Amino acid sequence: MNTRRDFLKKAGLASLALQLAPVLSWADRPVAAKAVNEGRVLRVAIMGLGSYGTRVAEAMLSCTRAKLVGVISGTPSKITDWQSRYGIPEKNCYNYENFDAIKDNPDIDAVYIITPNALHHDQVIRVAKAGKHVICEKPMAINAKKGQEMADACKAANVQLLVGYRMHFEPKTLEVIRKRKAGDFGKITFFQGLCGFTIGDPTQWRLNKQLSGGGSMMDIGIYAVNGARYMVGEEPVWVTAQETKTDPVKFREGIDETIQFQFGFPSGAVASCLSTYHMNYLDKFFLNGEKGYAEMQPSTGYGPIIGHTNAGELTQPVTNHQTVQMDEMAAILFDGMQPVVPIDGQEAIRDLKVIDAIYLAAKTGKKIGISI
Known part of the structure; x- marks a missing residue:
């Protein structure tokens, strides 16, 4: 059986470009495929290095507009492993106590929060206060009240809040x-x-x-x-x-x-x-x-x-959902692209x-x- 890594390697950037073009046409968008394949690269730190965080990281190997550049984890051994696996520099590695320091790191544009649901609220607010765009896994919060507080915090910090609706x-x-x-x-x-x-x-x-x-x-x-x-x-x-x-x-x-x-x-x-x-x-x-x-x-x-x-x-x-999602998120954050169904x-x-x-x-x- 082929592994996810095998698929990503075989697919390559050319295949992804071919996949994205029809995606755009089905979405009834006048934007050309190059809008996703060219432009500013979204530099992402993943918070929460579990199974889904790994899935996203592997998918990003085939992204054209998104790149994994940092990690946030409470497990030092995971950080070390991800550093060697994805070439992440030490200066872009944080734990749950010190990640507020990302505010001083110009090499990170956004943090993708992939932690247990009840932790999202405080973590999203902290990332927003650090001045970074936020991507949060779904469900975004444990209730609508907390979700609204998260959205309000991002608005106050003038950062965008996106959710992983792949x-x-x-x-x-x-x-x-x-x-x-x-x-x-x-x-x-x-x-x-x-x-x-x-x-x-x-x-x-x-x-x-x-x-x-x-x-x-x-x-x-x-x-x-x-x-x-x-x-x-x-x-x-x-x-x-x-x-x-x-x-x-x-x-x-x-x-x-x-x-x-x-x-x-x-x-x-x-x-x-x-x-x-x-x-x-x-x-x-x-x-x-x-x-x-x-x-x-x-x-x-x-x-x-x-x-x-x-x-x-x-x-x-067939597309890799997370690969397409991350490239599209770059277009949303940097180009003002509006998806068919919102992900904010x-x-x-x-x-x-x-x-x-x-x-x-x-x-x-x-x-x-x-x-x-």
Whole structure:
């Protein structure tokens, strides 16, 4: 089996350029491919050197407009390893106590925060105060109130806040959005989002409420929440939800195992979604309209997205999500490029407002109104 590293090496810059050109056309953007492939390079320090941080770092090896130049970690051995693996100079290495000193480092433009959810709030604010652009993994915060505080801090510091919504640049996803906007599916009536897997190690941070802020909804569930919004093309106005817990030992108080939730939209469209840590093979989006449909499975995974509509298969090329995301983020930060679906702090706050409402609906058993 080919490894990610093998793929990145074989793909090369020429292949990436070819991939990005169609991505731009599906996004209905008049910007030429060279807008992504040329221009100022975004110099990034990654905070949090775990599995996803490593995935981003490996993907950035093929970026044309983004470069990994620094690290922030609480584990000295990881810093040493990344220094040798990615050629990171000592002066660009920090720990969680001293990273405020990046304000004096002109070689770092932005910090990508890839740490447990509950740590994002304080870390984003500290990076903003240091005068660096912020990229934060999703969910951006553990609730909408904290998310707004983060956005306010970035605005006050005159830095931009972006969130790692990699699916907003994925070619097949963009094609479905394009077709929906073009009216190919007619009036949208229904969306289904199924997101889940069976989680392993019970001691991991995702099952620790103090670090995660919740369970499956604060991890895999956000894909269904965000997907419902960009697939339907509207903001939900009400939500209902039901929580199911089969293992109260593994999934302690405050850690949701499975939540089913339903949305209503202003047009009358409805959505039915599921987020779980207790079932495998759940990675599916289905969008239905009066004139057609789109189905994607897998719909949000790291590997190839596979989908079709009533008109046939989606044939857009496979891209490395994180590679494209980082190059597009450079264009957003430096060129003022506007993505088809926003990836800024306000987009993240909208998701958090929905998640807050889902938790309240599950707790109370009531239909909860949403104002976004």
